[in-house]
Amino acid sequence: MTGKSNLDLEYRSFSLSLSSPLETASGTIDSRDGFLVRLVDRGEGVTDPATVGYGEATPLAGWTESTADCEEALERARTAFRDDGPEAALESVDRQVAARHAVSLALSDLQANREATPLYRYLCRGPMIGRVPVNATVGDGSPSETGAQTRRAVERGYDCCKLKVGLRSVDADVERLREARRAAGSGVELRLDANEAWTYEEAESVLEAAEEFDVSILEQPLPAGALEGHAALRERARDVKIALDEGVLEHGIDAICESGAADAVVLKPMAVGGIDVARRMAAWTTELELTPIVTTTIDGVVARTGAVHLAASIPDVPACGLATAGLLAEDLGRDPVLLENGSAVVPQAKGLGIDEVWDK
Numbered sequence: 001m002t003g004k005s006n007l008d009l010e011y012r013s014f015s016l017s018l019s020s021p022l023e024t025a026s027g028t029i030d031s032r033d034g035f036l037v038r039l040v041d042r043g044e045g046v047t048d049p050a051t052v053g054y055g056e057a058t059p060l061a062g063w064t065e066s067t068a069d070c071e072e073a074l075e076r077a078r079t080a081f082r083d084d085g086p087e088a089a090l091e092s093v094d095r096q097v098a099a100r101h102a103v104s105l106a107l108s109d110l111q112a113n114r115e116a117t118p119l120y121r122y123l124c125r126g127p128m129i130g131r132v133p134v135n136a137t138v139g140d141g142s143p144s145e146t147g148a149q150t151r152r153a154v155e156r157g158y159d160c161c162k163l164k165v166g167l168r169s170v171d172a173d174v175e176r177l178r179e180a181r182r183a184a185g186s187g188v189e190l191r192l193d194a195n196e197a198w199t200y201e202e203a204e205s206v207l208e209a210a211e212e213f214d215v216s217i218l219e220q221p222l223p224a225g226a227l228e229g230h231a232a233l234r235e236r237a238r239d240v241k242i243a244l245d246e247g248v249l250e251h252g253i254d255a256i257c258e259s260g261a262a263d264a265v266v267l268k269p270m271a272v273g274g275i276d277v278a279r280r281m282a283a284w285t286t287e288l289e290l291t292p293i294v295t296t297t298i299d300g301v302v303a304r305t306g307a308v309h310l311a312a313s314i315p316d317v318p319a320c321g322l323a324t325a326g327l328l329a330e331d332l333g334r335d336p337v338l339l340e341n342g343s344a345v346v347p348q349a350k351g352l353g354i355d356e357v358w359d360k
C-alpha cells in the first residue's frame with residue numbers, strides 16, 4: 001500500500017480507569033489514557049465494515065512516548081496519510097511507538113477485513129488457531145491477599161499466574177510466593193515479575209526461594225542495563241528461567257542472545273511500535289532459540305485483541321500476559337475475546353473482530 005488513498009485516518013482520545021490500581025515495582029497504574037484510531041472511507045459515515053480498520057495508541061510512562069508526543073505523532077500521521085498514503089503515515093510516527101502501534105494495527109485490521117481473514121491468519125498465513133494460553137496477573141498485595149488472588153485465578157481456570165514482586169522486602173515477597181504456591185497447589189505455573197527492582201544479591205536470594213517454590217520464570221529481576229547480571233543469575237539458576245522485558249527495549253534481541261542473559265523475552269506490541277514489529281521480533285527470537293512471550297501494557301480492547309492475534313500467529317506460544325481486560329473498570333467497546341480455562345479464545349471473524357468501538 002503506497003501512494004494516495006481514499007481513506008482517512010481519524011483519532012479520538014479516551015480515558016479508561018482501572019477497577020483497582022495495579023501496583024508494580026515501577027509504579028502504580030490506575031488509569032489508561034490514549035487514542036482510538038480508525039481508517040475509514042472518506043465521505044459519508046461508516047458504510048461497508050470491510051473498509052474500516054481500528055488501531056489504539058495507549059502510551060505508558062517509562063515504556064512509550066508521552067501522551068502529548070503520541071497525540072502530536074498521530075496528527076502527523078493523519079496529514080501524512082492524507083497527502084502521501086499509508087507508508088508515509090507509518091514513517092511519520094516511526095519513533096513514537098504507541099502512535100506507530102495504532103497506525104500499523106489499523107492498517108493490518110483494514111487489510112485483513114478486506115481479505116475477509118482473521119488478523120492472526122493475515123499475519124502468519126498459517127493454520128487455524130482456536131486458543132492461546134494466558135497467565136493471570138497478580139499485583140502487589142499482602143501475603144494473604146496474594147494467596148487469595150492466586151486462589152481466585154486458579155478457581156477461574158488459570159493454570160499460570162504471574163505475581164508482581166519487588167515493591168516489598170525480599171522476605172515479604174518470598175512470603176507472598178509461599179502463600180501463592182500454597183493457594184495454587186502444585187499443578188499451577190507461577191512466574192515472578194520484578195520490573196527491575198532488585199540488586200544482584202537480592203535477586204540471588206529470591207532465586208533460591210523461586211527454585212524452592214517451583215517458579216517457572218523470573219522476569220526482569222535486575223535493572224534493564226544489567227545484561228551481565230542477568231547472565232550471571234541465569235548461570236546460577238537450576239530450573240527457573242530468566243525473562244527480560246524492559247531489557248528488550250534497551251538492548252534488543254541480538255545482544256540478549258549474545259550475552260546469554262535470558263531464556264525468554266517479553267514482547268509488548270505497544271512498546272515496540274506495533275504487532276508487525278513484535279511479530280518480526282518473535283520470529284527472530286525463536287530463530288535464536290529464545291522463547292517469545294506476548295503481553296499487553298493494560299490496554300483497551302483494540303490493542304488487547306491485536307496482541308491476542310499476534311500471540312495466535314506465533315507457533316507454540318507459551319502462556320502470555322493477555323488476560324488484562326478484568327483490570328479495567330470500563331472499555332472502548334465489546335470484547336471479542338473470551339477468556340476460558342486459562343486460554344484466550346481467538347476471534348475467527350475477519351480482521352481484529354472488533355466493531356462498534358468508535359461511537360461508544
Ligand SMILES: O=C(O)CCC(=O)c1ccccc1C(=O)O
Pocket residue numbers: 135136137162193195245266295296297298320321322324
Ligand atoms: O504480563 C502480564 O501478565 C500483564 C502485563 C504486565 O505485567 C505489564 C503491564 C504494564 C506494564 C508492564 C508490565 C510488565 O510485564 O512488566
Ligand SMILES: [Mg+2]
Pocket residue numbers: 193195219220245246266
Ligand atoms: Mg514485565
